[in-house]
Amino acid sequence: MKPPAVRYARAGDVREAVALLAEHGSDAKVLAGGQSLVPLMSFRLARPSILVDINRIGGLDRIEQDNGSLLIGAMARQRDVELSDVAAAAVPLLPQALRYVGHVTIRNRGTVGGSLAHADPAAELPAVVTALGGELVLEGPGGTRSVAAEDFFTGTFTTVMAPDEVLVGVRLPRLPDRTGVAVEELARRHGDFAIVGVVAAVHLADDGTVDLVRLAASGVDSVPVRLHAAEAALSGARPTADVLEAAAATVDASIHPADDVHAPASYRRHVARLLVQRALGAAVERSGVER
Amino acid sequence: MTELASGSTSQRELASESTSQRNTESITVTVNGHAYTADCEPRVTLADFLRHTCGLTGTHLGCEHGVCGACTILVDGRSARACLMLAVQADGATITTVEGLAAGNALNPLQEAFWDNHGLQCGFCTPGMLMTATELLADNPDPDAAEVREGLSGNLCRCTGYDSIVRSVLDAAQRMRG
Ligand SMILES: Cc1cc2nc3c(=O)[nH]c(=O)nc-3n(C[C@H](O)[C@H](O)[C@H](O)COP(=O)(O)OP(=O)(O)OC[C@H]3O[C@@H](n4cnc5c(N)ncnc54)[C@H](O)[C@@H]3O)c2cc1C
Ligand code: FES
Ligand code: FES
Numbered sequence: 001m002k003p004p005a006v007r008y009a010r011a012g013d014v015r016e017a018v019a020l021l022a023e024h025g026s027d028a029k030v031l032a033g034g035q036s037l038v039p040l041m042s043f044r045l046a047r048p049s050i051l052v053d054i055n056r057i058g059g060l061d062r063i064e065q066d067n068g069s070l071l072i073g074a075m076a077r078q079r080d081v082e083l084s085d086v087a088a089a090a091v092p093l094l095p096q097a098l099r100y101v102g103h104v105t106i107r108n109r110g111t112v113g114g115s116l117a118h119a120d121p122a123a124e125l126p127a128v129v130t131a132l133g134g135e136l137v138l139e140g141p142g143g144t145r146s147v148a149a150e151d152f153f154t155g156t157f158t159t160v161m162a163p164d165e166v167l168v169g170v171r172l173p174r175l176p177d178r179t180g181v182a183v184e185e186l187a188r189r190h191g192d193f194a195i196v197g198v199v200a201a202v203h204l205a206d207d208g209t210v211d212l213v214r215l216a217a218s219g220v221d222s223v224p225v226r227l228h229a230a231e232a233a234l235s236g237a238r239p240t241a242d243v244l245e246a247a248a249a250t251v252d253a254s255i256h257p258a259d260d261v262h263a264p265a266s267y268r269r270h271v272a273r274l275l276v277q278r279a280l281g282a283a284v285e286r287s288g289v290e291r
Numbered sequence: 292m293t294e295l296a297s298g299s300t301s302q303r304e305l306a307s308e309s310t311s312q313r314n315t316e317s318i319t320v321t322v323n324g325h326a327y328t329a330d331c332e333p334r335v336t337l338a339d340f341l342r343h344t345c346g347l348t349g350t351h352l353g354c355e356h357g358v359c360g361a362c363t364i365l366v367d368g369r370s371a372r373a374c375l376m377l378a379v380q381a382d383g384a385t386i387t388t389v390e391g392l393a394a395g396n397a398l399n400p401l402q403e404a405f406w407d408n409h410g411l412q413c414g415f416c417t418p419g420m421l422m423t424a425t426e427l428l429a430d431n432p433d434p435d436a437a438e439v440r441e442g443l444s445g446n447l448c449r450c451t452g453y454d455s456i457v458r459s460v461l462d463a464a465q466r467m468r469g
Pocket of ligand 3: 410411412413414415416417447448449450451
């Protein structure tokens with residue numbers, strides 16, 4: 001099982017990468033960490049004519065705080081973000097979620113941009129970026145544009161990115177101090193893609209009511225799903241057990257899981273509701289703690 | 292999985308592939324302290340480069356799609372799947388393979404601990420286990436059994452049932468702490 005013949009170009013900067021993509025059309029593929037693309041090539045499920053390697057573009061791997069948001073370059077390795085103090089201080093949901101992505105060896109090479117561009121509906125990072133209302137920054141022949149996470153993912157393994165666009169990074173709003181975060185997943189084994197995953201962030205006002213809640217699920221549709229109805233059910237309320245249960249009860253109407261070899265849709269629905277309740281409970285419990 | 296691969300690639304396709312798009316690049320990779328320079332097609336994985344071009348067959352290939360861990364090596368000090376990197380991407384890199392662990396016939400403490408604790412039977416998974424454990428113990432010199440199990444969760448073994456591997460790594464940690 002070997003990759004098919006392919007040409008290879010190392011881009012020196014993003015403009016060069018975009019120019020190579022524009023020249024070769026949809027036959028060209030960006031090569032980031034290779035942790036999804038190389039196996040797809042070995043299975044002959046992907047047969048790009050040319051790989052545009054963006055691994056040596058300087059500065060695409062930054063992890064920075066800037067004006068209340070966290071900026072992560074597309075080539076930041078998942079493991080580096082997981083271990084980054086800057087990322088943990090701004091968006092503590094990130095390191096928690098990344099620990100569920102494959103294994104250390106996969107995260108050493110796998111990139112944040114690669115996971116988002118690959119758009120696996122079961123993946124953790126797309127769910128985090130969707131929950132937090134992140135913005136994806138794309139560069140193409142016509143310049144740079146930003147796309148909100150909820151508009152970026154359009155289906156299983158598909159996004160709004162044009163074949164000649166490069167994802168250069170993602171911008172996530174900083175979570176206020178004392179925000180509680182939680183990730184809940186059901187997977188067959190550690191490191192496997194989740195059957196259903198839920199990410200949550202909750203902040204409480206001084207009077208104990210919820211003044212910020214961010215919630216998304218993976219594995220329940222062809223794209224990661226922000227659970228707006230559940231967020232609305234919790235906003236402004238005191239997070240009692242009844243309120244959390246009522247919020248979780250809204251999940252059923254927000255998701256469209258499919259049957260597959262891993263689990264029937266009905267099971268995914270059941271698990272999604274359960275994991276939302278658990279994730280919200282855990283996030284509430286962890287909120288109020290200084291980081 | 293095998294079906295997918297063989298079903299979509301006929302011999303004819305393979306033959307035409309190798310003639311139509313051939314392009315090679317000269318790369319230099321330092322493996323276990325030796326520099327290897329060779330012309331390489333972009334499609335060649337780093338695993339195949341190590342095995343066929345460098346003759347270092349200690350790096351094993353189980354699945355060739357990232358899930359078994361047998362091909363795990365260190366690239367610039369960090370573990371990586373050699374089957375998921377193209378050799379051309381490693382141009383200029385410093386690599387350690389399982390052959391780089393022992394000094395001649397003297398096993399390193401991790402290898403010795405595998406020997407003493409029956410951490411291998413057929414040995415197929417062992418190079419990947421050793422390389423993954425090398426990084427694990429460098430990051431966390433005093434892991435508990437649960438941490439070792441999580442750290443090795445990306446490496447599959449069909450023989451040992453894992454208990455003896457976990458024991459080996461815990462024993463190695465103790466030996467290395469002195
Ligand atoms: C054993 C194993 C287990 C895994 N488990 C999980 C898991 O539990 N959860 C999870 O989320 N992921 C998992 N993954 C996938 C992993 O997270 C990949 O790293 C990720 O999906 C792709 O990132 P990459 O950097 O490796 O991208 P690549 O494989 O290089 O690219 C993936 C795709 O995105 C495109 N692309 C990459 N970067 C850009 C860019 N900057 N601009 C435009 N297009 C781009 C490529 O052209 C390609 O189509 C696993 C992988 C393996 C091998
Ligand atoms: S051969 Fe590379 S992970 Fe299985
Ligand atoms: S010892 Fe045989 S596969 Fe692990």
